[in-house]
Amino acid sequence: MDSPDFIVPPPHLIPPRHDTGTETVRVPSRERSLPVFAPPAAAQAPTAAAPARQWRLLLPGGRAVPVTGTVLVGRNPVTFGAWTDAELVAVDDPAASVSKTHAAFEAHGDTLTVTDAHSTNGVVVVADGKRERELTPGEPAPLAHGETVHLGRYAVRVELA
Incomplete structure (x- = not known):
C-alpha cells in the first residue's frame, strides 16, 4: 500500500469482516442421491440384432458393387x-x-433379380458352373447366392453377404 500507484478506498466503502475468527464451522451436507449404474442382468440383456444381409455384384478385377435397390449395368448405362x-x-x-x-x-x-434390358448379346445365368438359363428380355429372373450372370461374355458373380 505504500506504492504511489495503489489507490486506497475511503473507509466507509470497506465492509467490516465478521469471519476473522479461528472457529471452523461444518457446512451441512446436501442430501442429493447420485444415480447408480447397475449392469443389466443376463436374462434382460438385449440381444444383438443380426446384421442385415446385403446383395453385392462381384465384377472382374475384384470390384464389389453393393445392391440395395436397382443397379443398371452396361458399358455406359442410362x-x-x-x-x-x-x-x-x-x-x-x-x-x-x-x-x-x-x-x-x-x-x-x-x-x-436380374432383368435383361433388351441387350444385343443377352443375359445367361449359370449356377454351380453347370446349369445355364438364358433370360427372356424384359422378364425378371430370381438369382441365388453364388450364381454367375453372363452379360454377353462379361461375367458377374452375385453374393449375399
Missing part, C-alpha cells in the same frame, strides 16, 4: 422406363459384348 432412380454401374468389357445398358439387378430384401 436410366429409362421403370428404372429412373437406378444406380448406374459402367463396366469395361474388352470383348465389347456388353450393351450400353445391358441388365438391371434389383434387390428386394433377401431376393435379388
